Amino acid sequence: MSDPFTTIDQFIKNLLIGLGLEAEVTEVALNIVGAVVLGLLVGATAIILIWAERKLVARIQDRLGPNRVGPYGILQTIADGLKLVTKEVLIPQGADRYVFIMAPLIVVTGVIGIWAVMPLAPGLIGSDINVGLLYVIAVGAIGTLGIMMAGMSSNNKYALLGAFRTVAQMLSYTVPMILALLIPVMLAGSMGMSTIVEAQGSAWFIVLAPLAAIIFFISSIAEVGRAPFDLLEAESEIVAGFHIEYSGIAFGMFFVGEFIHAFTIAALFSVIFLGGWQGPAVESFPLLGLFYFILKTWFMYFVVIWVRSTLPRIRIDQINAFNWKFMTPLALVVFMVTAILDKLAVEAGFNRAAVLLAANAIIVLGTLFLLRAYATSQRRRLEVTERPQVQRSEAASD
Amino acid sequence: MTGPQIIFLAAAAVTLIAAIMVVTVPRLVHAGLWLILSLAGIAVLFIMLDNGFLAVVQVAIYIDAIAILIILAMMLTRAAMSDTEPQINRMWLASAFASLIIMAGLLWIVSQAPAASRGPLVDAEVGLDALGRALVDVDGFILPFEIASVLLVAALVGAILVAMTPARGD
Numbered sequence: 168m169s170d171p172f173t174t175i176d177q178f179i180k181n182l183l184i185g186l187g188l189e190a191e192v193t194e195v196a197l198n199i200v201g202a203v204v205l206g207l208l209v210g211a212t213a214i215i216l217i218w219a220e221r222k223l224v225a226r227i228q229d230r231l232g233p234n235r236v237g238p239y240g241i242l243q244t245i246a247d248g249l250k251l252v253t254k255e256v257l258i259p260q261g262a263d264r265y266v267f268i269m270a271p272l273i274v275v276t277g278v279i280g281i282w283a284v285m286p287l288a289p290g291l292i293g294s295d296i297n298v299g300l301l302y303v304i305a306v307g308a309i310g311t312l313g314i315m316m317a318g319m320s321s322n323n324k325y326a327l328l329g330a331f332r333t334v335a336q337m338l339s340y341t342v343p344m345i346l347a348l349l350i351p352v353m354l355a356g357s358m359g360m361s362t363i364v365e366a367q368g369s370a371w372f373i374v375l376a377p378l379a380a381i382i383f384f385i386s387s388i389a390e391v392g393r394a395p396f397d398l399l400e401a402e403s404e405i406v407a408g409f410h411i412e413y414s415g416i417a418f419g420m421f422f423v424g425e426f427i428h429a430f431t432i433a434a435l436f437s438v439i440f441l442g443g444w445q446g447p448a449v450e451s452f453p454l455l456g457l458f459y460f461i462l463k464t465w466f467m468y469f470v471v472i473w474v475r476s477t478l479p480r481i482r483i484d485q486i487n488a489f490n491w492k493f494m495t496p497l498a499l500v501v502f503m504v505t506a507i508l509d510k511l512a513v514e515a516g517f518n519r520a521a522v523l524l525a526a527n528a529i530i531v532l533g534t535l536f537l538l539r540a541y542a543t544s545q546r547r548r549l550e551v552t553e554r555p556q557v558q559r560s561e562a563a564s565d
Numbered sequence: 566m567t568g569p570q571i572i573f574l575a576a577a578a579v580t581l582i583a584a585i586m587v588v589t590v591p592r593l594v595h596a597g598l599w600l601i602l603s604l605a606g607i608a609v610l611f612i613m614l615d616n617g618f619l620a621v622v623q624v625a626i627y628i629d630a631i632a633i634l635i636i637l638a639m640m641l642t643r644a645a646m647s648d649t650e651p652q653i654n655r656m657w658l659a660s661a662f663a664s665l666i667i668m669a670g671l672l673w674i675v676s677q678a679p680a681a682s683r684g685p686l687v688d689a690e691v692g693l694d695a696l697g698r699a700l701v702d703v704d705g706f707i708l709p710f711e712i713a714s715v716l717l718v719a720a721l722v723g724a725i726l727v728a729m730t731p732a733r734g735d
Binding site: 195263266296297298301302304306308309311312315319327330331338341 | 693
């Protein structure tokens with residue numbers, strides 16, 4: 168087996184040309200079919216994703232989870248989907264009709280669009296553009312637009328509040344995310360997704376840049392808006408946030424979009440930091456690459472669910488303080504240190520992995536030391552000042 | 566008509582119609598959404614020119630950052646959500662004249678371009694590399710590049726100053 172995907176591609180192409188189609192038309196038609204199949208596959212994954220997540224969260228919370236429809240409740244999602252499809256899509260009075268309907272479509276489109284540049288296996292990638300990572304950021308942020316449209320078109324103050332929170336959170340967390348993504352780009356020397364995976368043949372980037380990986384993971388969870396960052400739909404405060412007025416399949420699309428988005432960031436993490444399809448014996452059996460990619464993605468998805476079901480939701484001011492006062496400066500420091508050391512280490516002939524790992528360890532220690540110093544000074548301040556004054560300063564910061 | 570021509574005409578039509586809608590729809594928020602469609606049309610035109618980088622940057626900067634910020638600013642403004650004000654005030658003649666002058670200037674500049682540069686663009690990969698080097702080259706564009714950074718830093722400091730709560734008495 169040299170490259171099964173190219174072989175299959177060539178086979179179908181030759182078959183269609185042999186049936187009398189023009190070469191150019193065949194190319195376009197195959198691209199369209201490929202895009203549709205990839206999009207549908209990703210969409211269909213949501214059925215398994217939702218079931219797996221409900222089952223896992225239930226186990227973590229010492230419950231059984233869905234267990235009535237089909238073996239182990241595996242058909243529960245299909246039953247729920249059918250229910251959503253048959254329900255009426257209500258459009259509230261005073262709502263901005265077309266914007267209201269377009270919002271869920273844009274959210275789902277933005278998520279599925281990312282898969283166009285996802286390298287699934289060696290040679291199996293929708294479109295290997297040389298600015299793949301930039302494309303991921305650009306397309307991924309379109310979802311923000313969809314959520315804003317949903318919030319402002321619903322004619323509901325809770326929806327609008329949810330949209331405000333979304334923008335505050337998603338736009339802020341894009342900053343550390345992009346800074347963290349610059350590091351794998353530097354290490355691989357390219358923004359193309361295939362090149363990034365190929366560059367991880369000797370060492371995965373999570374080894375070379377563990378801090379960048381953690382920053383990317385946290386900020387992408389915030390981008391998806393999952394717990395502990397699920398403020399945009401905090402049930403206890405703003406009921407359901409931006410999708411409060413949505414029903415039927417329009418709500419279903421937001422729901423599915425969120426699950427696929429979580430799966431997508433798991434896939435992105437495994438591609439950018441865990442070596443994507445890299446693994447033993449991939450050179451001789453490229454199909455194994457697909458298996459490795461799916462395995463790593465599901466592992467990361469498990470971590471996302473694990474984080475979601477373990478941590479409580481945090482407050483809006485804490486979210487933004489954490490981002491602007493901790494994540495962004497840390498990402499800046501890591502970025503600069505990696506840029507300088509990577510250049511120097513390679514020129515001086517040192518072991519790249521050892522130098523970068525040591526640098527990361529020093530940054531972690533420094534961060535912990537600074538945090539400890541800050542916490543100590545805060546505690547001392549609280550101990551010295553009197554109680555009423557503390558309350559006043561807290562009120563001022565809200 | 567070939568495939569690319571059809572796509573070009575469709576994208577150009579969408580861009581122009583959306584641009585006209587931006588200045589004619591009565592609701593400010595809708596104008597912002599039409600602006601996004603218009604900018605997306607320009608991204609398609611960049612792809613037609615075989616420059617994926619500029620297309621992606623167009624989406625990332627203009628749609629994800631600028632347009633969303635414009636809409637956010639509108640949402641924060643009082644009653645902008647349902648405001649339906651007439652789109653024409655007494656200055657419309659003067660502004661139409663001004664935009665015509667700008668358009669004439671742009672057309673003149675484009676028509677002055679040497680014929681050789683009107684062909685297909687250079688290979689996107691090489692062009693991107695050259696762009697990156699030119700931005701930090703002393704003979705290139707380092708001065709405007711650094712001035713832009715200073716401007717951005719000034720904007721950041723300004724934003725912090727505006728948002729800073731007046732002395733808390735710590």
